[in-house]
Amino acid sequence: MKFSDLALIEPIQTAIAEAGYTEPTPIQQAAIPTLLEGRDLLGCAQTGTGKTAAFALPILQRLAQNPRRPEPRHARVLVLAPTRELAIQIHDSFRAYGKHLRFRTAVVFGGVGQAPQVKALSNGVEVLIATPGRLLDLINQKYLRLGGLEVFVLDEADRMLDMGFIHDIRKVIAMLPAKRHNLFFSATMPPDIRKLADSILTEPAYVEVAPVSSTAELIEQSVMYVEKNRKKELLRHVLKNPALKRVIVFTRTKRGANQVSEVLEKSGVVSEAIHGNKSQSARQKALENFRAGRTRVLVATDIAARGIDIDGITHVINFEVPNISESYVHRIGRTARAGAPGAAISFCDAEERSFIKDIEKLIAQPIPVDRTQPYHSDQVENSRLLSKGKAKAAIEGRQGGGGNRRGGRPQSGGQRGAKAGGSGSGGGRPQQKPQQRSQHGGGKPGPAPGAGSAGSRPQPRR
Numbered sequence: 001m002k003f004s005d006l007a008l009i010e011p012i013q014t015a016i017a018e019a020g021y022t023e024p025t026p027i028q029q030a031a032i033p034t035l036l037e038g039r040d041l042l043g044c045a046q047t048g049t050g051k052t053a054a055f056a057l058p059i060l061q062r063l064a065q066n067p068r069r070p071e072p073r074h075a076r077v078l079v080l081a082p083t084r085e086l087a088i089q090i091h092d093s094f095r096a097y098g099k100h101l102r103f104r105t106a107v108v109f110g111g112v113g114q115a116p117q118v119k120a121l122s123n124g125v126e127v128l129i130a131t132p133g134r135l136l137d138l139i140n141q142k143y144l145r146l147g148g149l150e151v152f153v154l155d156e157a158d159r160m161l162d163m164g165f166i167h168d169i170r171k172v173i174a175m176l177p178a179k180r181h182n183l184f185f186s187a188t189m190p191p192d193i194r195k196l197a198d199s200i201l202t203e204p205a206y207v208e209v210a211p212v213s214s215t216a217e218l219i220e221q222s223v224m225y226v227e228k229n230r231k232k233e234l235l236r237h238v239l240k241n242p243a244l245k246r247v248i249v250f251t252r253t254k255r256g257a258n259q260v261s262e263v264l265e266k267s268g269v270v271s272e273a274i275h276g277n278k279s280q281s282a283r284q285k286a287l288e289n290f291r292a293g294r295t296r297v298l299v300a301t302d303i304a305a306r307g308i309d310i311d312g313i314t315h316v317i318n319f320e321v322p323n324i325s326e327s328y329v330h331r332i333g334r335t336a337r338a339g340a341p342g343a344a345i346s347f348c349d350a351e352e353r354s355f356i357k358d359i360e361k362l363i364a365q366p367i368p369v370d371r372t373q374p375y376h377s378d379q380v381e382n383s384r385l386l387s388k389g390k391a392k393a394a395i396e397g398r399q400g401g402g403g404n405r406r407g408g409r410p411q412s413g414g415q416r417g418a419k420a421g422g423s424g425s426g427g428g429r430p431q432q433k434p435q436q437r438s439q440h441g442g443g444k445p446g447p448a449p450g451a452g453s454a455g456s457r458p459q460p461r462r
C-alpha cells in the first residue's frame with residue numbers, strides 16, 4: 001500500500017513525502033481510513049510503530065476540512081501524553097505533518113515556567129498536546145477550557161496508569177464535552193486499561209499491531225558476563241568499536257548515570273547524562289546534542305528515556321540489567337526504530353543473573369552470550385542464581401535505596417506531584433522472534449564487540 005492509496009489531502013501527502021515516508025506502516029494503514037470516517041479508535045500499539053502519524057494525519061485532515069477559529073483559551077484537539085519528552089515529540093510531529101496547513105498548536109508540560117504556555121493558549125489553538133498535571137493546573141487557573149473540544153486522544157494509556165495519572169485522567173475526562181471523537185492508544189491492554197477505554201470510547205474500531213518488540217527482529221542482542229567492578233572498563237572497551245555510533249547506556253540510578261558519564265568523558269568519549277534530577281532545559285539540550293550527533297553516548301535512567309524517539313541509535317547498552325523484564329524490552333526498543341537495524345548489549349554481573357533469566361523467559365528466547373570480550377567471566381556466568389528478590393534487595397541495599405522502583409511517579413521537575421524514582425516498565429511486550437546470534441564459545445579477548453550496523457533513515461515497515 002502507498003500513502004497515495006489513502007484519502008489524504010494534498011498538503012498532507014506532500015508533508016509525508018518530505019518526511020521521507022513512502023509506505024504507511026501497518027497501524028497507519030489500519031487506523032487512518034477509520035479515523036477519516038470519524039469513528040472512535042482503540043489502538044493497541046507501541047511508540048515506534050508509526051502511531052503518531054496514524055492519529056496526527058487524519059486529525060490534521062479533519063481540521064483542514066472543517067476550518068473553524070478556536071475560541072480564546074480553547075483547543076479543538078487535545079492529545080494527552082504521559083511524559084514531556086513524548087508530548088514534545090508529538091507536537092513536533094503535528095508541526096512536521098501539518099507544515100503545509102494553517103493551524104495553531106501548543107504543547108504544555110510541567111517542570112518549566114507556565115507563562116509562555118499561557119500565552120500560547122490565550123488566543124486558542126487547534127491542537128494542544130499536554131501532560132496531565134500541567135493541563136489540570138492551567139484549567140484550574142482558567143487559562144484553558146475544554147468545552148468545544150472536538151477530538152480527544154489519550155496516548156500511552158498504560159504508561160499513564162503506571163505513572164499514577166489515573167485520577168488526573170478521570171478529572172480531564174469529566175470536563176470533556178459529551179460529543180467528541182475519541183482515540184485511545186496503549187501498548188498493552190490489561191483489564192484496567194480496557195475499563196478505562198470503555199469509559200471513554202463509543203463503539204470503537206479496534207486496531208492492534210505487532211508490538212515494537214516483535215517488530216524489532218533486527219535487534220542483535222547479547223549478554224556479557226562481567227565482574228561488577230570491571231563494568232566501566234568493559235564499557236570503555238566496547239565503545240572503542242566505531243560501529244557504536246549513537247549509543248544509549250542505561251543505568252539503574254541517577255547517580256550511576258552521572259558516574260558513567262564522567263568516566264566516559266575522562267576517557268575522551270563525548271557523553272551526557274539525562275535523568276530526573278536534571279532540569280527540563282538540560283534534558284532537552286542533552287537530547288538535542290544527541291539527536292544532532294554532537295554527543296555520541298547518552299547515559300540515561302529508564303524514566304528519562306521514556307518515549308525517546310531518536311533515529312539512528314545504533315546500540316543500547318544495559319550497563320545494569322533491569323530487574324523488571326519489561327524494562328529490558330522497552331530499553332532495547334530505543335534502537336532499531338522504524339525498521340533500522342541495531343544492537344543491544346547487556347552487562348551482567350553475578351547478582352543480575354536472575355534478571356537475565358527472567359528477561360529470557362519474557363522474550364521466550366535465550367540471549368546469546370558474548371564470551372569473546374576480554375572481561376568475560378566464566379565465574380560470573382556460572383555463579384549461583386540468586387532469587388530475584390534477593391538479587392534486588394542486594395542491589396538496592398548497596399545503593400541505599402536510590403534505585404528506580406516500580407510504580408513510582410515521574411521524576412522531579414516533571415508533572416505535578418512528581419516524585420523521584422519510577423521504573424521504565426512502560427508497555428514492553430515479549431519479543432516474539434528476536435534474531436539469534438551465533439556468538440558462543442571462544443573465551444579469548446577479541447575485537448570490540450557489538451557491531452550492529454548503523455541505522456540510517458527510518459524505513460517503512462512492511
Ligand code: AMP
Binds near residue numbers: 028458
Ligand atoms: P512513532 O511510533 O509515531 O513514535 O514513530 C516511530 C518512528 O517512525 C518515527 O521516527 C517516525 O518518524 C517514523 N515513521 C512514522 N511513519 C513512518 C512511515 N510511514 N515510514 C517511515 N517512517 C515512519
